[in-house]
Amino acid sequence: MDNKNILSVRDLSVNFRLRHGDLPAVRNVSFDLAQGERLGLVGESGAGKSVTGFSILGLVSKPGYIAGGQVLFQGVDLASMSQEQLRDIRGNRISMIFQDPMMTLNPVLTIGTQMVETLMAHRRITRRDAEIIALDKLRKVHISSPERRLKQYPHELSGGMRQRIVIAIALLTEPALIIADEPTTALDVTIQAEIMDLLLHLCRAERMGLILITHDLAVVSQVTERIAVMYAGTIVEMGKTADIIGYPSHPYTRGLLAALPQSANGRRLNQIPGSMPSLRSIPSGCAFQNRCSSCEEVCRGSVPILEPKQKGCLAACHLLD
C-alpha cells in the first residue's frame, strides 16, 4: 500500500456481545489516512462512528470486541496489540478528544495534574519540565493566564475553555494523529466555530492527521479534506469533501444533504422516510433498502461493496455505475 498512509483501517468489524447474541456495530470498515490528512466520519446517531474511532485505539468498552480486520498504524497492526503495548500509542502517537468536555476531564484533579500525568506516562521527564510543556500547549490553544489554569479544577472553567484544554492535552505529546469524537456538539455555535478553527489550524501547522467524527455535515465540510459517510455500521460513501458535498452519489448521502434546511425559500424539506434500522435487525442486502426511494431487487439480495463510482468517490450502492 501507499507508504504515505500513517493509518490504514482494513475490514474492521466490531461486535458487542449482548445477552441475545452479537450486535454488529461496525461492519467491514476500511479507510486510509495519509500523513497530516483530515478525514471526517459522518452519519446518524448509532451509525458506528464512535465505535470505529474507539476501536482504532482498542478502546471499545466492555462487551464490545474487534471481530475482525486490521488497524495498521505506521505499518503495525494495533488491533492485534496487547493493552500494555497499546498504552505506548495512546495519548502518545494518537490522541483522542471526546464529545463532552464536562465529562472528559476528571472533576477531582487539577488541570495541571491531568496534563502532567499524560506527559509523564510517555516521557522520562521531570514534573517541572512537564509543566513547561503543558504551559506551552495551553498557550497554543489560546488559554489566557495558563499558569493559573494549571492549578484550577475543571468545573471552574467554562465549556469552551475546557474543550480547549482537552485539545491541549491531546497535543502534549505531539501525536501523529488526533481522533476527535464530536468535539463540539455540546458547545454553542460561536464556540464551536472557535474550537473547529483552532483544530484546523493546529493540524495544519503541526502536520497532524485528524479523524473528525461528527453528525454535522456542514462542520465536516469546513474542516476536513475527505469525508466518509457511515450508515448502520458501514461506510456507504467516501471521497473528497468537495465531491461529496457537491456531487453526492449514494442515495443516503443525497437524501441527507437534501434534508438539510439551507435557505428560507423551500417550504417542505426533502425527507428520508423511516429511520435507521436497529443493528439487531439489519436487513440482508443493502442496509439502506427500506428507506431508499429507488430500491430494487438487487438491493435486497447482496450487500453492496464500497467501490469507486463516478467522480472518484467510493460508494456502496448497487444502483450506481
Next chain:
Amino acid sequence: GCGEQKKEEAPKAESAVAGKTLRLAIDADPVSLDPHVQLSGGMLQYSHMVFDPLVRWTKDMKFEPRLAESWEQVDPTTLRFHLRKGVTFHSGNPFTAKDVAWTLARLKQAIDYKGLYEPFGEPVIVDDHTIDIKTVRPYGLTLNMCTYIFPMDSAFYTGTDDKGLPKDANVKTEYSFANGNESGTGPFMVTSYEPGQKWVLKRFPNYWDKDTGNVSEIVLTPITEDATRVAALLAGDVDWIMPVPPQDYARIRATEKVKLITMPGTRVITFQMNVNRVEAFKDKRVREAFVRAVNNVGIVQTIMKGDATPAFQNSPQGYAGHIADLAPLYDLEKAKQLMKDAGYEQGFTVSMIAPNNRYVNDEKIAQAVAAMLAKINVKVELRTMPKAQFWDEFDAQVADVQMIGWHADTEDSANYIEYLNACPNKETGWGQYNSANYCNAKVDELVLAAGGETDMAKRAAMLQEAERMLYDDFAFIPLHWQMLSWAASNKVANAEEIINVMDFPYFGDLNME
C-alpha cells in the same frame, strides 16, 4: 500528648513474682468501697474481702469469732464482746472498741441498715478491747446482726476530705470520701478499681489472721452476661465465677479443668395471689388448687436442672422456722376437683408478672407456671420485665399473681414472714412485700412474739407454727430455694471450704495451687 507513656504494671507479670492471683468474675461488682452504702449480696461479698466482721457465719450456720474473739450475754439486752488485740487497719491505725462503736453508730444512720439496727441501743465501751452491745429490748437476733458489723477505721473516716466534705458521709449516688477510699482490717486492700470494669485487690500484709489462705491478689471483673461468664471460665480466662447459670451446670461438671460447687441457698421463690384483686383467691380452695396445680418439683427438675430445692414454706433448712416434714403439694386431679368445688370449673383469667433478669430462670419459671395453671383452665396473661421496672409494678400490685423471691437479711425465718406474709401495715412496715394482701392475725402475733424471745428453742417452735399455718392456708405458691453456685478452675484448692449459704465466699481463706 502522649509523649511520656507510663506503662502500668501488668497484673499477670507481677503476680508471677509475688504470689497467687485469683481472677474472679461476678455478675455484678460492688457498688462502692463504702460497706454501708447498700445492703446487697455484692456489698457483703466485698465487705468480707476488705473488712472483717465481729463474728461471721460458718458453713453450717454457726457463729465464728473474727474481730471479736469471744462474747457473753451479760443481761437480756447486753452482749459483751472481747475484741482481738494487735489488729491494724489498712491505714496502719490500730483497731479498738472505739471503731466498733463508731461503725455501729454509722450503721444506724445508713438508710439500708437503720431498719435492721433499730432494736440496737448505744454501745458501751468497756475498754480498748471490750465493748457492750446493747439492745433496747430483749432481742433474739443480736449475734446475727453482728455479722454485719464490719468495723471501719474511725480515725481514717473522720474529718473532711480535700473537697471539704465530711469523710464519714454515707452517700448513695455521688462522690464521697468513703465511696472511693477504704480502710478495713480485712485480708485484702483495694489497690485500683473501675466500677463495672475491673477491681484489683491486694493482700493486706499486716493481716492479723496469719494461718489462712494464700491468695495474694484478686482481680475482680464483673461479667453480666451469663453465657460469657461461663465461657470465660471454660476458656481459662478467669479462675472463679459466681453465680453459675443452672443450664451450664452439666457442662461445667463435665469439664475436667473446672469444678462446680453448689449449695442449697436461702432465697425462696414464690408467687403471691392477690386476694384484693381476685375475689376467687379469698376462697381457700382456689388458692389450694393453684398451689396444687404447680408442679414445683418438676420445675426444679427441668428448668432448674435439679439444682434447686423444691420449697413448701419460706424458711430453708437450718433456719429456725424450717419444718422438715412438709409434704409435696402437686396434685393436678385434686386441683381440678377443687376448682370445680369452688365453682370455677371453667376457670378464669388472671394476670401475672415476673421479672426477667432478677432470679435464676425467673422468666422461664413464670412461663412454666402459666402453662401449668392452664391445665386447671386458668388463663394466665403473663408479662415479664427487667427488674428495674419490676419493683414499681410489684409495689403497685398491677397483677393478680406476682412473683417474688426473698432472702432474709437477718438469716432468720421471721424476716420472711414479716415482709412477705404479714398483714400489710404502713406504720410497722410489716407486709411490705405482701402483694397477696394475705392477712392472718395469728401468724403476725406469733412472729411478733418470736422477735422478743431469746430462748432459741421456744422461738423456733413459734416460727414453725407460723410457717405451718401458712402452709395449711395455702397463703402463697411456693416454688423452690435457689441453689447457690460457684465454679472454679482446679487451681483453686479449697473452694468448698470458703463458700457458705449466704453467698459470700471467704476469699481470705482461699488457697490456690
Next chain:
Amino acid sequence: MQFIKRFANSYLLFSFLRDPVAVTSFTVLLILGVASFAAPLIAPYSPYDMHTIELLDSEKPPVWQPGGDTRFVLGTDTQGRDMFSTMLYGMRVSILIGFGAVALQAAMGIIVGLLAGYRGGRIDSVLMRMADVQLSFSTYMVAIFFGALFQATFGMGAYADLAVPMLIVVIGFAEWPQYARTVRASVLAEKRKEYVEAAKVIGLSPTRIMWRHILPNTLTPVLVISTVQVANAIMSEAALSFIGLGMPVHKPSLGSLIKAGFDYIFSGSWWITIFPGIALVVLILSINLLGDWLRDFLNPKLYKG
C-alpha cells in the same frame, strides 16, 4: 389478563428464570413464607396453647441425637415447646413485623419524599431537616427509645398484645428517612423531566401530577431499597428482641427465640438457639439475594439523597 400476559412475556420473568440464585432464593422465601403463615395448619403443636406444653418435655434434642423424641423433630426448648412449631410461629411474627415495618416506612417515606421533592422550598427543608435529625439516631436507638417508651406507657399489661404493632411502628418509624430521601432524590430528578412540564401545560393539578405522573416513576428505587429494608427490619426486630426490647418470650419471634436459647448454647442445648438462628439467616439471606438480583435487574441509579 393482559397484565399477566405482559408479565409472562416480560424480560423480568425471563431473566429471573435464568438466574438460579434468584429462583432458589425466591423458592426458599416462598416456602418459608407459606410455611410460617400456614403455621396453624402445618405446625404439629401450637406454642401459644399452654395446654399442650409439658415442662417435662423440655430441652429434648432433635430426633437424630441421643435422647431425641420422635414427636419433636427439631427438639424442644426450655419450656417443652416443639422447636419446629415454635420456629414457624416465630417466623410468622418476624415476617409480619418485617413487612409491616417496611410498609409503614415506605408509606411515610413516600409521602414525605414526594411532598418534599415536589413542593421544595420551605416544606422541603423542614421535612429534610426532620429526616436528618431522625437519621442522627440509628434505627436501634430509635427502637430502643420507643420500645422503652411503649413498654412504659402502655404498661406491661398490653405490651404482649401490642408488641407486634409496636415493633412495626418502632422499626417503621426509625427508617422512614431512607425512603424519604430516596423518593425525594428521584422526585427531584423526575420533576425536571419534560413530561412533568407537559402535564403542567395540560393543566393538571399539582396533586395529580405528583401522584399519577411522578410517583410511578420513583417506585423502582423504592422497590429496590425495599428488599434491603425488609431484611433489615427483620434483623432489627431480632436485635431488639435480643436485647430484650422486642417480642416477649411466650409470643416469640425468631429473635427472641435466639435470645432465649443464647444462655443454653454452652450447656449443650445448642438447638434452641441454632435452629432459629439458621432460620433467621436463611430468611434474611434469601430476601437479600432476591433484592440483589432485583437491583441488578432494575439497575436504577439509586439516587443518593
Next chain:
Amino acid sequence: MRETLVSIQNVSKHFDISGGLLDQLSLSGGRLTRTRTLVRAVNSVSFDIRSGETLSVVGESGCGKSTLGRTVLGIYPPTDGTIHYRGRRIDNLPPKGWLPYRTRMQMVFQDPYASLNPRMPVRKILEEPVRFHNRGIKDNEVKDRVADVMLQVGVDPDWADRFPHEFSGGQRQRISIARALVVDPEFIVADEPIAALDVSIQAQILNLLMDAQESRGLTYLFISHDLSVVRHISTRVAVMYLGTLCELAPVKELFDNPRHPYTRALLSAIPRLGNKGFEHVRLKGEIPTPINLPEGCVFHGRCPKVHERCIKEVPIPVDHGGGVFVACHAAEEGLV
C-alpha cells in the same frame, strides 16, 4: 398585518437560587449580611406574536430562550411584565383561570426521551388531556380523536398500547407533538423540538410541524439554536443574549442584513456546507453568567463595537423600520 395573538411586554423572569434564609446569610467584615442570589434568566423582553406566524427565538445556551417560552405558557409566573393572549391578560391568572388557555396553548419539548412519561402507554398519554379538558366525554369520542391525531402525526394508532420506550426518537417526538395537538390548540411553543434528533429525522419533524401549521392554522413560538433551521421555517426571528432581546426582524432581513453585533457574530459562526475554514467574527471573552449581569449593555464585554455609552446605558430596542428592532447603541448611532 395579522392580528396579535400573544403579546409580551417587558417580561422578566428571575430565579432566586439563594436557598433558605440560612444560605443567604454570610459573614462579611464581621457583620451579618443577607445576600440573595438571582439568576436573571429573562430581562425585560417585549414582542408580539402574530396569529399564524412562526416566531423563532435564537441564542446561545443559557440565554433564557426556554425560560421565556415557559413564562409565556404560565409554567413560570413572570417576575415582571405582562403577557396578553388575544388581548386578555393571562400572566396573573390563578391556576383555575388558566384552564381555558391550556387547550389553546401547548408545548413541544426538546428531549423525546424525557418528554413522555415512561410509565404510561401512549394511549393514556394522549387521552389524558382530552378527558381532562372535556369532562364526561364519551370513550369512543376520545378514542377517535386520539386515533385521528396519531394518524396525522404519522404514528400507527394500533401501536397506542405500547409504552414510549418501544418507539424510536423520531416517533416519540411525533407522539409528543400529537399530545400537543390533541387538545386542538392554536398556539404552540416548540422548545428545540429537533435538537436531539438526527438530520434525516429532523427533516421529518420539521415537515410535520409545518404541515400541522398549515392545516390547523397554528402559531408557533419556535425556540432553537440551529440557525439554518430557524432560517428555514421562521417568519420572524428574535435573537437573545443573556436574557435580553438583541434584535427582532423578519427572517430574510435578519439573515441578509444583521444589525446587532451579536447577531452578526452568531450568523458568521454558522457552519456552512462547502465553506473552507472559518471566517467568523471572533468575540472576546466568555459569556457572563446571568447571575452577575454586566452593567449597561449586557454584550459590552464581548462586543467589537463597544464604546463608552454601552457600559453605562442599557440599550432599548429601536425600530429600524421594516419590522426590524435592534437594541444596540452602535446600531442606533449608525456605527454598524
Next chain:
Amino acid sequence: MFAFIIRRISQAVLVMLVISVIGFAIKQNVGDPVREITGISVSAAEREQLRDQLGLNDPFPVQWARFLGKAVQGDLGNSFYFKRPALEVILSKAPATLELVLATSIIIVLLSVPMGIYAAVKPKSWLSRLFMGASIVGVSIPVFLTAILLIYIFSVGLGWLPSYGRGQLVTLFPGWDTGFLTKDGLLHLVMPSLALTSIMLPLFIRLIRAEMKEVLESEYIKFAIAKGLRPWRVLLVHGFKNTLMPVITVGGVQLGTMIAFTILTETVFQWKGMGSMFIEAVERADSSLMVAYLVFVGFVFVTVNTVVDLIYGLVNPMVRVAGRK
C-alpha cells in the same frame, strides 16, 4: 460556609434537645433508680425521702428544665451507679468503644477498598463472586449471632482467643487506657472487631463496588485510558478518588449504625465500652447515665457528620469552591 456551620450547630442542638426529651421520657419510665440503690428491705418511706432528695418526684418539665440548665454548663447529671458525673463516666468508657470502632474501621478500610475495587474491575471473576457472596451472607447474619458463634468456636471450642473483655491495657495518657499496645489487648480485640466488621464490611464492599463501577463507566476514565496512563493510575487516581466522596458520606452516616452495633457487640463480649455501659445503665435504671449517653451519642453523630462533610469538601473541589449547597 457560614450557613453550613449555623445549620450544623442548630441541627446538633435540635438533635440533642429531641434526644434529651425522649431520653427523659424513658428515664421516667425505665424504672426506679432508688430501687436499684437501696437494699430490698428498706422501707417505703425511706425510699420516698431519698426520691425527694434526688428530685425524682418533681414533675417532668421541672426535671427536664433542670437537666437542660445543667447540661448547658456541661453537666449531664450524676450516675447513680458510678457515683460520678455521667459525662465523666462516658468519657472513661469512650476509649474502649473508640478502639473497637477504630480497629473495625481499619479492618474495613483495609479490606473494603481492595475488595470493592477488585469486584468492580473484574465483576465476573470467581473471586469477585466470592466477595459478593460472602458479603451478602455477612449482612444477613445478625451481629449477635456472629458474636456468639465466634465465641463458641474460637474461645470455647478451640481456646485460641480470649472470650471477653479488653485484656491487658496500657495507659496511653491519663484517661485513655489502650489495648492496642499489648499482645493480650490485641488478642482480645480480634473477635469483637471481627463481629462488628462482619456486618459493616459488606456494606462498604458493595458501596465501593457500585460507585466504582459507575465511575469506571464515566467518560473521564475512558479519557484517562486514552491518554495512555498506567492501569493502576487510572483505577486509583482517576477512579477511586471519585469513588471516595460517596463512600465518605455514607461512612459518616454509617457511624451511627456502627455505634448502635457496638451496643450488641459489647454486650456479648463484655467489652466495657459505652455500649455495654448503656445497656447496663438501662438494666440498673441508671437514668442520668442513660440520658447522658444518648445525648452524647447524638453529639458524636452530628460532630462526625460535620467532620465528614468538611472532609468531603477537601476531597471534592466542587464543594470547596461553591460552599455547601
